[in-house]
Amino acid sequence: MKIQVITLFPEMFTGVWGASMLWKAQDRGIVQYSTIDLRTFGLGSRRTVDDTPYGGGDGMLLKPEPVVAAIEAAKKNDPDALVLLPTPRGKLYKQSDAKRLAAGGKGLIIVCPRYEGYDERITAWVDEQVCIGNYVLTGGELPAMTIIDSVVRLLPGVLGGEHSAEIESFQDDDETVEYPQYTRPVEFRGMKVPEVLQNGHHGEIAKWRKDQ
Numbered sequence: 238m239k240i241q242v243i244t245l246f247p248e249m250f251t252g253v254w255g256a257s258m259l260w261k262a263q264d265r266g267i268v269q270y271s272t273i274d275l276r277t278f279g280l281g282s283r284r285t286v287d288d289t290p291y292g293g294g295d296g297m298l299l300k301p302e303p304v305v306a307a308i309e310a311a312k313k314n315d316p317d318a319l320v321l322l323p324t325p326r327g328k329l330y331k332q333s334d335a336k337r338l339a340a341g342g343k344g345l346i347i348v349c350p351r352y353e354g355y356d357e358r359i360t361a362w363v364d365e366q367v368c369i370g371n372y373v374l375t376g377g378e379l380p381a382m383t384i385i386d387s388v389v390r391l392l393p394g395v396l397g398g399e400h401s402a403e404i405e406s407f408q409d410d411d412e413t414v415e416y417p418q419y420t421r422p423v424e425f426r427g428m429k430v431p432e433v434l435q436n437g438h439h440g441e442i443a444k445w446r447k448d449q
């Protein structure tokens with residue numbers, strides 16, 4: 238799977254892609270990450286990417302010309318890729334979306350707005366608008382990283398345990414979460430691992446976990 242991110246801050250992604258499972262996924266050839274620096278599509282000698290909003294208001298908006306040119310460049314690399322736009326105006330992103338994107342087999346192009354947002358006309362080049370939660374971040378980079386992490390870990394061959402992604406929280410997009418877990422030592426600062434987990438009785442352990 239090709240994952241291309243359009244951003245004014247490509248350096249933010251180096252650490253995320255360079256560590257742990259996301260790095261392993263690339264190392265194993267399961268995914269190829271790249272960034273497209275939006276500034277290189279800026280207008281004029283100053284490479285301008287933003288302008289003031291029509292109708293007045295605070296802050297600056299990403300102009301449509303650089304964003305659309307960057308999306309078109311990304312599409313040349315991967316014509317069938319889905320274009321995602323992180324935005325508070327989008328549909329709330331859930332585990333089922335991560336599963337769908339991982340299973341879909343298509344590459345991803347993720348556009349990362351900054352400032353007060355973007356010219357709405359760019360959405361004509363976008364397949365899905367995605368909100369990652371009801372709070373406001375300074376840019377689309379952290380939402381993009383969240384989407385990438387949640388999708389890549391579900392790609393076949395990324396997680397170690399065969400079933401580790403199947404018995405996790407939010408499997409049906411509901412409030413169901415995984416049971417509490419413990420490891421050694423059996424007692425830590427006066428707090429003991431529940432007896433039921435120590436007795437080796439699989440039926441009782443399964444019931445306790447379900448109840449939790």
Ligand code: SAM
Nearest residue numbers: 323324325350353354368369372373374376377
């Ligand atoms: N003025 C915008 C508003 O009130 O909805 C917020 C702009 S925010 C400072 C800049 C960019 O960060 C947004 O355009 C969006 O791309 C991204 N962003 C911020 N919070 C987000 C969220 N919860 N989900 C997805 N993207 C978000």
